Each structure stands twice: as C-alpha cells, then as structure tokens.
Amino acid sequence: MAKSSGFDLALIRNLGVIAHIDAGKTTTTEHLLYYAGAKHKLGGVDEGTTETDYDPEEQQRGITIYSACIPFQWRGYTVNLIDTPGHVDFTAEVERSLRVLDGAVVVFDAQKGVEAQSETVWRQANKYAVPRMVFVNKMDVVGANYAQTLQSIYARLTPDFASHGRPAPIIIPIGSGSPKDSATPFSGIIDLIEWKAMFFDQADYGKTITVEAIPADQEAVAQKYRDQLFDILTQHDEKDLITTAVLEGQTPDPEKVRQLVREQTLALKIYPVLCGSGREHIGIQPLLDAVTYYLPAPTDRPPVTGVNPKTQKEEKRKPDPKEPFCGLVFKAAWHPNGHRFFIRVYSGILKPNARAYNPGRDSRENIAKLFHVHADPNRGLEEVETAPAGDIVAVIGLKDSVTGDTLCETQHPILLETISFAEAVVSQSIEPDSGADKDKLTGALAILQLEDPTFKVKADKDTGQTLMSGMGTLHLEVKKHRLERDFRLKVRVGKPRVSFRETLRGPRSVEIEVKRKIGEREMYAWLRVEFTNMKSLTPVTVSNFLSSDALPAVLSHAADAALKDALQTGEFGFPMMNVQAKIMAARFDPQVSTEDAFARAAVEAYREATRDNIVLLEPIMSLRVSTPDEFLGNIIGDLSSRGGMIEHTESLAGGTSEVGAKVPLEKLFDYADRVRSLSQGRAASSMEPFSYEPAPDETVRRIRGE
Structure with a gap:
C-alpha cells in the first residue's frame, strides 16, 4: 500500500550533517536516529554497524563515502537527514547534498577545532547560503577545549561578522575530557536559554535526561557566555523581543529568545553552537530540538530561480504545492533492479504516473512510482502517493536525466542552475584481467560515471589505454573495489598520475x-x-x-x-x-x-x-599538517623541497603547530607515508584541491617527451 506524503511544510526539515573526516559525524547521526526511534539499536563506526555507512567499503574503512538520506520523526517534525562524507576525495557528495538541503549541522572535533575539510564544507554551505548550526563533538576526549574550538571558528570561518554571521553558543559543556585525564571531566551541558543543567544517563545510552539547577561552580562561566549570547542577539533585535528586558536587568522569556535565535539563524546572522559527545551519549536530544527550533522549513527558504528555456527570461518558483512542479535530480545510485534517482521537489507536486520534462535535454521522463528510501538500498523502498514541494524522493529508471538536471512540467518549463563539481586531479589506467570482460568493464565504468560526476573515464589517444580520473587516490581505489565487488570484475590499474589541464x-x-x-x-x-x-x-x-x-x-x-x-x-x-x-x-x-x-x-x-598559445596546467593542493613542535623544521624543509609555498604556521595547544602550504599534487603521492616518517608517526596531514597553475618548464618538457 502506497503511503501518502502529504504534510505540513512548516514541519519539514531537510538537514545535512557535514564535517571533516573523523569529527564524529556518523556517530552523531546514529544517535539522532536512535533517539528519534528510527532505529532500535545504536550502531558503531568501528564495528561497521551504523545505519548510514551501509556500503561494505564504508564499513571496512570506518568512513562515510556515499551521502545517505533517511527520513525520521522528532516531536511531530519530519526530518530528511543526509549524512555526508568528510574525506575530501568524496566532496561531490557534500556539494550535491548542500545544493538541495535547507539547513545543516556542522560537526567539529573539540580537540582539533577547525580542520582543512571543515573549511571546505563551510565554504560550500556559504556558496548555497545554507543556514547552519555548529555541534562541538568529542567533549570527552583528551585535550577537548570548547573555548578554543570557538576561537578557531571565529578566526578561520567567520572573521567578517558583518557579511558572514557569527557563532552564538546556546549550549556550553560542564567540564571537558575523560575521568582518566581531567580533574573536571565532561559530564553534562548547560542550556543558556533555559538556564538549566542537563545530565544524561549512561546506563540507557543517554535516553534518560536529568534537568537540574546549574552547579554553583559553573554559574560564573555560564553567566559570561549568556551575556555574550544576549549581546549578539540584541544587535539585530528589530522587534524588541528581548532587548528591553536585557537592558532592564530582567530575564528574557525563553520562547522569545528562541524566536530571535531562529530569525537570525535563517538570516545567516548567527550560527547557534551546541556541544556534546556522541560516544558518551551526551547532548544529542538538545541538538534534535535545536534542529526543529532554528533550522529552516522549506517555506523559510527563498524561491528557486531558473530560466524559461522558451523565453530565456528568469523565473522563480516558490516552495508551494500550488505552484507548477519543478525539481532537481541531485543524485543517481546504481542498483541491480534499476538505477535510483533522488529528486528534491522545489515547487508543486510530483505524482506517480506523471510525465516530467527535462528542459536541459529537451526530453521527457516517465515517473512511474515515488519512494522514500532508507540509507541502505538493500532494505527496500517505501512507496508514497505524492511528493509535494519540500520533499525528497527517489524514482527508478530515468532514461536521459543525470545529476544536476531539472525536471518540471512541460507546460511550465524552467531550467534551474545545475550543480558544479570540482575537477578531477588524479588518473589511473584500468583494464580487465580478461579481454572477454572489456565490454562489461566499459558498461560498469559508465554506471560509476552516472553515479559520480567527479569520476571521469576516457581513452588515452596516444596509448589506447582507458583512463579513470577522480579526486584522489582513495577515490579511485574505492571505484576499483566497487568494480570488483559489485560488478564481479577483475581489473588491473596503473600507478596514479596527475590529471593535467590546458x-x-x-x-x-x-x-x-x-x-x-x-x-x-x-x-x-x-x-x-x-x-x-x-x-x-x-x-x-x-x-x-x-x-x-x-x-x-x-x-x-x-x-x-x-x-x-x-x-x-x-x-x-x-x-x-x-x-x-x-x-x-x-x-x-x-x-x-x-x-x-x-x-x-x-x-x-x-x-x-x-x-x-597553450599553457599546461598542473593541480595545486592546499595542504595542512599538524605536528608536534619538535618536528616542525623537518616538515617545513620537506615541503619546501617539494616546491611547496608555505602560507602560514600557527601554534596550537599542547606543543603542536599547524603548517599550511600550497604544493603541486605531483609531489605529494608519497606524502602520507613521508610525513609519518618525519614525525615518528605523530604528525597528521590533510589536503584538498586548490587550483590549477602553469606547470614548470621541466614538466612541460617531460610531457613533450623532450
């Protein structure tokens, strides 16, 4: 029996969870689902039992590779939650998710603060003007520091408050670190708006919450943060929701404070900051409440803008079921029973047995059935009767459409802006073990390209080899394993090489x-x-x-x-x-x-x-290295020998420093191993594509064969 998808748009939250790799994003997501009743048992990243990391590759590596969409209920709200990858090689999954989401939770590691990929996902959210909240996770680990994490957000992500908004803490921690390493270990949180302390029962995985008065030894620091919060909020309190009360020394009505926080979050003037620990089951329910309080419903987002392909004039579509239908295909996923295409409905209503028009390709698609999908594509589909504006649904078997394509009504055509993706930077040759599998490999590679716009396949004109290109060596390694596991192909790959441009x-x-x-x-x-x-x-x-x-x-x-x-x-x-x-x-x-x-x-x-009149371009990577101070000289010297341009060095807590540099990718294929040997295994590095720059003369001569 098909399920009706009719609902109040004001009670919908299309939410993304984004972060740097290993910030605890997937563990946080597991707890969101657990407390909402969407699953009955907590899974673990280390055990490979999480809901969203359903792919065998994800379970083996303990990282998220594919964005997963799961709908669940919380206090009368429907939340369409998307857990996205943190590794830079899979940035396309973040890009396309942010394109269709209404709000986001950005997770930070309380020990490490803002990391390289944190900046990348924050910039992507800025690009699409996505309202967001901050969750400072891992408050229980050694070296966790809430104030320092806040400072790194101020310094790196929101230095210009006038144009980019500012972090506004609404939840602060009680203590930090674990009982083994801290005299005041992390034990609970303080809600600055309700002015209460909250403690979570470890015996039932944090389900039972005890609300108490703020401990006496925490009142001074809590009052300081609360004063800062009210100072931030009253700067844009045009309706005088709390300003008069604050100036008169009264306690503002918590409901009015929440209203003001919501208004300023939607206007991108502030980013509410919360904290907790997924591993210790602390602070997740208040995060869920904050999602419903402060992040936008589809009706809170501005109309989408597109071009009428017939008149070439700009048109807008409001998030209203009464408007003509339009939606965006933002993801395609291979399945043996038919490719699944995920569609964000921006306006109107999409119904089964409809004919949708793809204006970018001047073709028509049959929409036989609509589905809501669990994270794991093997768990089946939930059929729905309609998909109104604001919904995210899957359809099976589109013929011509790919990621970034618009679907709309034939009589009311509109072409939305497509999704732009980063250029591939690494290539490898690939061939089947058996010549008999050549056609099968060609077909499988075509499917992987359909799924992933940053994965490219072409034939090398000089050698005749098939080259696959992607965002990094891990990206290509995952594709190789997909070919072996899902398509039963044995393949051979060459050494990674740089994807030059001209x-x-x-x-x-x-x-x-x-x-x-x-x-x-x-x-x-x-x-x-x-x-x-x-x-x-x-x-x-x-x-x-x-x-x-x-x-x-x-x-x-x-x-x-x-x-x-x-x-x-x-x-x-x-x-x-x-x-x-x-x-x-x-x-x-x-x-x-x-x-x-x-x-x-x-x-x-x-x-x-x-x-x-041609210039050869090589990919330049933005590299960050965190290292104990004693190895800083080794790291900087090695980067300089690789043609790297050192951009900054910054002292961090605990006798460590961070080095930022721009380095040609061609010099970095062995860097992960090298940085470990230079630091006795104690330094960590991360990189992301930065730009393409003219290649040096010796590289040009080598490419020419001179």
Missing part, C-alpha cells in the same frame, strides 16, 4: 575561410571566432552570437558542435579549461556551403587559436 596563454580573435574544391564538389564557409580566458576552474564554453539570418540553423549547429568537440582537448591531449569561444560572425554561400564546411572552419579556428 588553457590559452592569452585571448585570440580568428577569422577562417574554408574555400576549396574536392573533386567536383565545392565547399565554402567563413567564421570569425573570439577565444577568451575565463576565471579559474571553469569548463570550456561555446557561445553562438549568430542570428538565423546570418547563418542557417543547421550550419550554425554544425560549427557549434565541431568547436565544442575540438575544445575538449589541447595541444598535449589533456582537457581544456577556463576558455570561452564566441562565434561572432559568419558568411555562407547557399549553393556550396555545407555542414561539413562549417565544421571544418570551426576546427581550423580552434587550431589557429591554440597554435603556440
């Missing part, structure tokens, strides 16, 4: 005339094309400024297609980037101008534009 050295305007006779057949075409450099990390684009009077559509399309195809690779055979080609003018002869003639003209324009 771009123009400078802009160039080209006029090309094709005028020749082949046998008895004449051909003629003339084009003027302007090639310009775009901002960094943008794909190649081709724009056609010709009117139908200047050139018949069939000839114009031929020039477009040929130019796009030619611009896929440059002089060295690597993908081109940061280039825009504009077809500005054309001349034709109705008697002898053909599609082939204009295709040739476009290709010759490309050759002329790139002749002695």
Whole structure:
C-alpha cells in the first residue's frame, strides 16, 4: 500500500550533517536516529554497524563515502537527514547534498577545532547560503577545549561578522575530557536559554535526561557566555523581543529568545553552537530540538530561480504545492533492479504516473512510482502517493536525466542552475584481467560515471589505454573495489598520475575561410571566432552570437558542435579549461556551403587559436599538517623541497603547530607515508584541491617527451 506524503511544510526539515573526516559525524547521526526511534539499536563506526555507512567499503574503512538520506520523526517534525562524507576525495557528495538541503549541522572535533575539510564544507554551505548550526563533538576526549574550538571558528570561518554571521553558543559543556585525564571531566551541558543543567544517563545510552539547577561552580562561566549570547542577539533585535528586558536587568522569556535565535539563524546572522559527545551519549536530544527550533522549513527558504528555456527570461518558483512542479535530480545510485534517482521537489507536486520534462535535454521522463528510501538500498523502498514541494524522493529508471538536471512540467518549463563539481586531479589506467570482460568493464565504468560526476573515464589517444580520473587516490581505489565487488570484475590499474589541464596563454580573435574544391564538389564557409580566458576552474564554453539570418540553423549547429568537440582537448591531449569561444560572425554561400564546411572552419579556428598559445596546467593542493613542535623544521624543509609555498604556521595547544602550504599534487603521492616518517608517526596531514597553475618548464618538457 502506497503511503501518502502529504504534510505540513512548516514541519519539514531537510538537514545535512557535514564535517571533516573523523569529527564524529556518523556517530552523531546514529544517535539522532536512535533517539528519534528510527532505529532500535545504536550502531558503531568501528564495528561497521551504523545505519548510514551501509556500503561494505564504508564499513571496512570506518568512513562515510556515499551521502545517505533517511527520513525520521522528532516531536511531530519530519526530518530528511543526509549524512555526508568528510574525506575530501568524496566532496561531490557534500556539494550535491548542500545544493538541495535547507539547513545543516556542522560537526567539529573539540580537540582539533577547525580542520582543512571543515573549511571546505563551510565554504560550500556559504556558496548555497545554507543556514547552519555548529555541534562541538568529542567533549570527552583528551585535550577537548570548547573555548578554543570557538576561537578557531571565529578566526578561520567567520572573521567578517558583518557579511558572514557569527557563532552564538546556546549550549556550553560542564567540564571537558575523560575521568582518566581531567580533574573536571565532561559530564553534562548547560542550556543558556533555559538556564538549566542537563545530565544524561549512561546506563540507557543517554535516553534518560536529568534537568537540574546549574552547579554553583559553573554559574560564573555560564553567566559570561549568556551575556555574550544576549549581546549578539540584541544587535539585530528589530522587534524588541528581548532587548528591553536585557537592558532592564530582567530575564528574557525563553520562547522569545528562541524566536530571535531562529530569525537570525535563517538570516545567516548567527550560527547557534551546541556541544556534546556522541560516544558518551551526551547532548544529542538538545541538538534534535535545536534542529526543529532554528533550522529552516522549506517555506523559510527563498524561491528557486531558473530560466524559461522558451523565453530565456528568469523565473522563480516558490516552495508551494500550488505552484507548477519543478525539481532537481541531485543524485543517481546504481542498483541491480534499476538505477535510483533522488529528486528534491522545489515547487508543486510530483505524482506517480506523471510525465516530467527535462528542459536541459529537451526530453521527457516517465515517473512511474515515488519512494522514500532508507540509507541502505538493500532494505527496500517505501512507496508514497505524492511528493509535494519540500520533499525528497527517489524514482527508478530515468532514461536521459543525470545529476544536476531539472525536471518540471512541460507546460511550465524552467531550467534551474545545475550543480558544479570540482575537477578531477588524479588518473589511473584500468583494464580487465580478461579481454572477454572489456565490454562489461566499459558498461560498469559508465554506471560509476552516472553515479559520480567527479569520476571521469576516457581513452588515452596516444596509448589506447582507458583512463579513470577522480579526486584522489582513495577515490579511485574505492571505484576499483566497487568494480570488483559489485560488478564481479577483475581489473588491473596503473600507478596514479596527475590529471593535467590546458588553457590559452592569452585571448585570440580568428577569422577562417574554408574555400576549396574536392573533386567536383565545392565547399565554402567563413567564421570569425573570439577565444577568451575565463576565471579559474571553469569548463570550456561555446557561445553562438549568430542570428538565423546570418547563418542557417543547421550550419550554425554544425560549427557549434565541431568547436565544442575540438575544445575538449589541447595541444598535449589533456582537457581544456577556463576558455570561452564566441562565434561572432559568419558568411555562407547557399549553393556550396555545407555542414561539413562549417565544421571544418570551426576546427581550423580552434587550431589557429591554440597554435603556440597553450599553457599546461598542473593541480595545486592546499595542504595542512599538524605536528608536534619538535618536528616542525623537518616538515617545513620537506615541503619546501617539494616546491611547496608555505602560507602560514600557527601554534596550537599542547606543543603542536599547524603548517599550511600550497604544493603541486605531483609531489605529494608519497606524502602520507613521508610525513609519518618525519614525525615518528605523530604528525597528521590533510589536503584538498586548490587550483590549477602553469606547470614548470621541466614538466612541460617531460610531457613533450623532450
């Protein structure tokens, strides 16, 4: 029996949990599900029994690789929760999740504070203007420091409060660390709004909460934090919800404080900060309450903006079931019984047996049935009757649509902004053990590309090898294991190598005339094309400024297609980037101008534009190393020898320092092992793609084979 998905949009929370790897994100998610009754037993990351880490690779490595979506109920609210990866190699999962979520909880390790991937996910949330809360986790570990974590958030993530908002603690810890290493171990939390202490019973995994008066030895620090909270809130209290009460020395009504916190959270003026410990089962229920109090419902988010493909005019869609339907395909997942496509419904209602229009591909899709999905795709699907605005559902068997595509009503077309992903930086050759499996491997690689927009496959023109490219060596290793486990393929892979890119050295305007006779057949075409450099990390684009009077559509399309195809690779055979080609003018002869003639003209324009005008680009990584101070010199010296540019060194607590550097990826394939040997195993490093920069001359000569 299909289940109705009709519900009050104000009671929906589309929530993401994001963090640096090992911040305790998945453990926190497990507790959210456990306390909400969505599961009856707590799973453990180390045991591989968590709800969201259902994939064998995730269970083996103890990390999240695939974003997982689980709906659950909490105090009358429906929460669509997405647990996302923390490892930089799987940043696409975070990017596409944040694109469709309404709010996020950012988890920080109380010992380590802001880490490299923390900054990445925070920037991604800024990009999509996602309201968020902060959960300082692991308050029970050695070296946990709430105040220091707050300070690192101030310094690294929100230095400009006017434009980026500021952290606003609403929950603070009682103690820190464990009984073994601390005189005042972490034992509970203080709610600054309700002005109460809360303690969690370890015997029933924190389900039983005891609310008490704030301990006398904690009152002074709690009052300090509360005064700071009210000071932050009253700066933007236009409705005078609490300002007068605060100025008169009265205690503000907690309900009005929560209202003000909610308004300022939705306006991105503040980020409520809470704390706790997933491992010790402390502070999770208040986090769930805060999700319902402070994070937005779909109706709190601004309308989505798109372009009408017929009129090319901007249009908006409100999160209202009465609006025409539109949604975004934000994830595709392979399944032996049919690929599953996840859709965020932004407006209107999506119903079973509907025909949805994909304006980006000018195609129509049959939507047979709608489902809500558990984290584990092997646990089955829950069929629903409708998917109104604000819902996230899965459908099976779309024919043409991929991640980032818009679906809408045919009579009310709208094309939403697609999802942009980072460029792949590492490649490996791959081939089947048996020649008989060549076609099977090709099909499996196509499926993996459908699932993951940052995973690319192409044939090397020089060697004939099949190359797979991704965000890092772990990313490619996971794909190899997927091929072996899910597709029963035995494969061989080559050594990892850098995925170079190419771009123009400078802009160039080209006029090309094709005028020749082949046998008895004449051909003629003339084009003027302007090639310009775009901002960094943008794909190649081709724009056609010709009117139908200047050139018949069939000839114009031929020039477009040929130019796009030619611009896929440059002089060295690597993908081109940061280039825009504009077809500005054309001349034709109705008697002898053909599609082939204009295709040739476009290709010759490309050759002329790139002749002695190509720059080879190499990926540069942003690297962070945390090390005991005694090994700092070793680390900096090694980075310098790799061509790294040291950007900062920062003293941390406990006699440790952090080094930030920009280093060519080609010099970092052995770095994880090297940094351990330089520090007796005590330093840790993390990296993420930063940019593409011109490669040094010796690299260019090596690529040329000189």
